[in-house]
Amino acid sequence: MSSNRLAWIAILALGLLVIVQAAADPSGLLSLLGWTGADLWPIRAPWQIAPFVVYLPVLLGVTWWAVRSIAGSRWLFAATTGSVVLAVLLAKFAMSLVAAGDLGTAAWGSGFALAKAIPAGLIVAGVVAIAGRRRSVAxxxxxxxxxxxxxxxxxxxxxxxxxxxxxxxxxxxxxxxxxxxxxxxxxxxxxxxxxxxxxxxxxxxxxxxxxxxxxxxxxxxxxxxxxxxxxxxxxxxxxxxxxxxxxxxxxxxxxxxxxxxxxxxxxxxxxxxxxxxxxxxxxxxxxxxxxxxxxxxxxxxxxxxxxxxxxxxxxPDAQPASPAPLDSAESGTLLPLRVSGEVIADAAGREVLLRGVNVNQLVDFYAPRPEVPSTLPLTDADFAGIADHGFNVVRLALSWSALEPERGRYDEAYVDQIRVAVAQAKAHGLYTVLDMHQDGWSNAPSPDDVSCRPGTSPMWGYDGAPEWATITDGAPRCQFTGRDISPAGGRAFNNFYYDTDGVQEQLVQAWAMLAGEFKDEDAVAGYDLLNEPNFGESAPLTSSLLLGRFYDRTIDAIREAGAEQIVYFEPSILWSGLGFDSGPPAGFTDDTNIVFSPHLYAESITMDASLGLPTIVSIERGFTLADRVAQKYGGIPVWTGEYGYWGDGRVDKAARFANEQDARIQGGAFWVWKQACGDPQNGIQELGDGLMPVLCSTGEDAPRNTALIDELTRAYPRFAPGRITHLAAEGDRLELTGTAGDGGCRLEVWFPSRVDAGASAVDTVGVEDIAFTPLGEGSLMTGCAAGDYEVRTGGA
Structure with missing residues (x-):
């Protein structure tokens, strides 16, 4: 058979495969050229048509040329497989380059298509090998x-x-x-x-x-x-x-x-x-x-x-400058926080461990049943309870839809709710991380008349963007395996990443407004720019390059608003779903006051657990991978913005998680403090889940999981002079060593039980003026540490 004929057979087989995959794959993620049902018109940007006018011609053209070139090879099957793999990767590269104009990311991102390219290459190679059995071989x-x-x-x-x-x-x-x-x-x-x-x-x-x-x-x-x-x-x-x-x-x-x-x-x-x-x-x-x-x-x-x-x-070898130390830290005062090397420190030069909980009670959730509230009221008693358990930070989830219900108009009543929450948290000695929360892009559910392709199903709404910022181009609001893989959600995120109709710019300006409101509030520990951003329709272009561009312009807007607090940035939802992700590229911002904040849900809600597969990433390895990615950004701190949801065996897993936090001297925020019975994440059930569960039938508090609480509230240093060099704890048992610097000497250590001033079980070296103060259900030890210091309790 002639070379030309084999080449035409190859592209016909490949073209048919493209059509079959597009029809069979409801997500548009698993096929060579996905089709999600989004409208093809009007065309607003190159990324909308690049799959058809760039990817497809390159795919078929390179395949035709390569197969024609190797048709005389003795290794026809292997050579054809390689030809198709090459064609797929080059097509992905060309499409990405046209869509975003970044040569490096387009080239690197082409590798994401390898899992699709190899099976396609084997299939086409099989067809070509059968058709070319009687060809002449040179x-x-x-x-x-x-x-x-x-x-x-x-x-x-x-x-x-x-x-x-x-x-x-x-x-x-x-x-x-x-x-x-x-x-x-x-x-x-x-x-x-x-x-x-x-x-x-x-x-x-x-x-x-x-x-x-x-x-x-x-x-x-x-x-x-x-x-x-x-x-x-x-x-x-x-x-x-x-x-x-x-x-x-x-x-x-x-x-x-x-x-x-x-x-x-x-x-x-x-x-x-x-x-x-x-x-x-x-x-x-x-x-x-x-x-x-x-x-x-x-x-x-x-x-x-x-x-x-x-x-x-x-x-570059330059390291972020350390914060200017103060001579002392006033007792009970929350000082401004800054990134200093690989740790979070306060203005007194002390290392700060931010350990706390997520609060979702200001989120504008979809209500599956309107008569069942999707959130619980947020009151001063919540912050008092959080502080009583020894926590020192709240990750306060906010909703763009509530903040800016109409384009360009901010809801002052909602902003006032945020102000009140920050003030109440501060009054109880709690820092606040403001988190722009979203799940599934928005709180819009599937319309009643939605027609979902086989393999997908109608879905609830969740939370996030306002209706005016939701541009889905007609893609159906149907979920594939879960809320985060939805044609409508993917298209909405793609339009967000490419700033269609200026929707991204609106969120950037919303952050600038919030930053201006809280720029002088020392109790605001920082800004978490976007919760679990979706990968859109064209990862990794969207989930790496364009996500990084959004972060960069938002950080610039926050700084221009006069806010110098820490900015927390997250990788895409893939980290929560797989236990790892690529994240924005190194150098996506020149700002050094940033913290890498993945959600370490390994062995929890990751895809392996939900699909019944063996564990992809263990709890312990999840910390290793997070640290490794943080090094890519110049050795910045890691702060786990969310963790929890362990289900069966959660006490043992919580203990393993806490052990890793201690070993790596890191903080984080447990999900979640309280969850209402109508929360779409919780489902309509008898128990409102959370660290403080609620009985839905009565509205009363449900029995606490005290074993879990004990693991989360173990002893830890809240503020430590200089740098902590070793930390291990279990309940009240504590091993703490550190080296004080030139800043404030005040050391604060939380113990989950009451310890009086004469407790002989607490041994210290290099710590003077020790005092114990009752705090909620535990005690707060304070003292002045100098040089190399130690605190050991319980025979540790």
Missing amino acids: DAPDDAPSVWAGALIFGAIAPLLAGQWWAGAPYDRWMPAPNVLNGVLATVGGIAVLVLGAIGCQRVLGRRVAGGTATTFLAGWFAAMGAGALLALAASIVGMVSDDGFAGDLWPLMSGYIRLADGVAYGACTGWIVGFAAVWSRRQSTQPSPIPRPALRAGAVTLAAVAVAVPFLAR
Whole structure:
């Protein structure tokens, strides 16, 4: 069969596959080219039509060219599979580039399509192999063209082009990974694997693939993709010893896939360098170059050396400045908070552990049954109860829909509710993190007449954006597996990320307004810009690059409003659903007063738990991954904005979670303080869930889970002079060591039980003027710490 005919068979098979997948996949996420039911008209931006006018032509065109080029290969099945994989990744790259105009993110993001590309490649390759059984096969060449110069450049420029490749959660410092964020050893090791891998793969392919210039070029390109796969394999092998291990979760498999996606995507986007080198080498056998080989080698080596050196020289080493210390911290006064290196500190130079709860009682939730309230009243008694349990922070969830019910008009009554809540929290010694909350984009439910595709179902509303900011382009409000995968929600988020009709700008200005209101309020611990942002329709473009752009412009608006408090930023909902995510790119903002705030729901509400699968990420590993991503942002603090929902065995899991918090000296906010019986997250049931549950039939308090409360309210230092060096606790048992700095000396330690001033069970070193004060259900120990200090209790 002729090469042209095989190429046409390949694109016909691929085109049919695209149509079948689009029809069968109700989410639009699992198919090569998804269709969610959104209107195709009017066209407002390139991203709306890029899938059809860019992705599809590139996909089919590259497949046709590649299959035609390798039709004479003895390895037709494997070569066709590689051709389709290459076509899918290049199509994703081209579409992303047109949609957002960012070369680096478009190239890196192409790897997200690998899980779709491989099955598609196998299917099309099977069809082509059957159709080409009687084709003529060309003789393989005696030797493979040399590509050492191209391979050297291909590997050496990897750190220069790395961007998000080989960065974040899947990589530790020992793995070969050519990104300067991983250190010199990993970078050099990664370059070596890419260079040697490209040369080795070329030797294998070049001796088995016969044909003309196009075939030689494509074989070199495949060799580069193979080198990327070898890099993933090398990193995974090293990772089994240095990082992944066999800890009972699926992380080694998941992280191995991500590394494979990174490596193959890099090969797909830059492997043409090796392809050109193969063509050039082949031509030298008949048409020698006038440039001497020593000069060519020297040029290649020089270019490679420069490419390796530049990213290391350009990497910033500056650390955020520490807050100016005060001579002392006034007793009972909440001082302004700032990021200092990897910790949160107050204006007295003391490290602050923010441990508390989420409060959702100001959220504008959808009410599944109007007669059943979806929130409980928020009163001073709530803040008193929170403080009585030893907590020192509240993450106060707010709703954009309530804040700005009409475009450009803020509801002063709602703003006043926020003011009152912050003041009441402050009166009880609690900091407040203002959280712009959303779940499922908005509180709009499916319309009564909605028609949901098979595999999806009508859904409740939840909370978030106002109606005027909800642009769904006719996509149905139907959920696939849960509220966060909805065609309407995905399209609304896409329009938000691309700032359609200025809706993103409106939220930016809403934050500027709030920041202006609270810029002088020291008890406001900061601003959490958007709760669990959805990935939209075009991850990772939306969930990384465009999410980072939103954060950047919002931070700028907050600072322009005069607010200097901390900004907390979250990765997308994927972190809550999988236990990890890529997050905004490194350097998305030049602001240093920021905190990475993922929601560590591992072994809780992640997809593995809901689908009955083995654990993807364990509780302990979840902390490791969060710390690793925070290092990507320059070594900033991690603060868990939400955790909880453990269900069966939640006391044991809460203990493991708390142990990790102590070991890493971190804070967080439990979800949730109280939950109303009509809360759509709670469902209509007898018990209003939460740390303080409510009996729905009577409205009275339900019995408390005291064992869970005991784990959440264990002893901990609320404010510690200088830096904490070790923390471990269980109930009242505490091991605390620290090194005081030049700032305030006042140490505050919470104990969940009453401890009187003469308690011999509390041993201290380097702490003077010790006093114990009853606080709610426990005690607050204060003292003045200097130098290296220790606090130990209960025989610890």
